Amino acid sequence: MRIGDIAQRAGVSTRSLRYYEEQGLLASERTSTGQRTYPESAVERVRLIQQFFTAGLASRTIQRVLPCVDSGEASAEAFALLEAERARITAAMADLAAARDALDRMIDIAHNPTAEHCPALREPAWAPLESLAG
DNA sequence: GTTCTTACA
DNA sequence: TGTAAGAA
Numbered sequence: 001m002r003i004g005d006i007a008q009r010a011g012v013s014t015r016s017l018r019y020y021e022e023q024g025l026l027a028s029e030r031t032s033t034g035q036r037t038y039p040e041s042a043v044e045r046v047r048l049i050q051q052f053f054t055a056g057l058a059s060r061t062i063q064r065v066l067p068c069v070d071s072g073e074a075s076a077e078a079f080a081l082l083e084a085e086r087a088r089i090t091a092a093m094a095d096l097a098a099a100r101d102a103l104d105r106m107i108d109i110a111h112n113p114t115a116e117h118c119p120a121l122r123e124p125a126w127a128p129l130e131s132l133a134g
Numbered sequence: 135g136t137t138c139t140t141a142c143a
Numbered sequence: 144t145g146t147a148a149g150a151a
Contacts, residue, residue: 033151
C-alpha cells in the first residue's frame with residue numbers, strides 16, 4: 001500500500017508516517033520511482049505507535065520498545081523499560097482520576113449552589129446600600 | 135492525482 | 144506537525 005492508504009486507514013497524516021520512518025519507528029520499501037510501500041501490517045503498527053504517543057511515551061522510548069513487539073521478546077533493559085513506562089502510566093492515571101474527582105466536586109457544587117460555596121448568595125443583590133453600610 | 139524532498143512557521 | 148514549492 002502507498003503512504004496515503006496507510007495514512008487514511010490509520011488515521012494519521014502522511015507527514016507523520018514519514019516522520020515515524022525518520023525516527024526509525026516504521027519501515028517501508030521503495031518502488032522503482034521512489035515511492036514508499038507498506039505491508040498491510042503497517043496499519044496496525046501505526047495505530048500502536050499512536051497509542052504509545054498518546055500514552056506519553058517519547059519517540060526514543062517507542063523506538064526501544066517496538067523491537068520487542070516485532071521479536072515477541074524483550075531484553076533485560078527493554079523489560080525494565082516496559083515496566084517503568086507501565087508504572088509511569090499507572091501514576092498518570094491516578095493523577096487523571098484525582099483531577100476528574102475534583103471536577104466532579106465542582107460540578108456537584110454548580111448543580112447545588114450553597115451560600116458556603118457561592119459568595120453571590122450571601123449578599124442579596126437587591127439589598128439597599130444603607131443596609132450594607134449600616 | 136499522489137508522492138518525494140527540503141525548508142520554514 | 145502543517146504547509147509550500149518544484150519535480151517526478
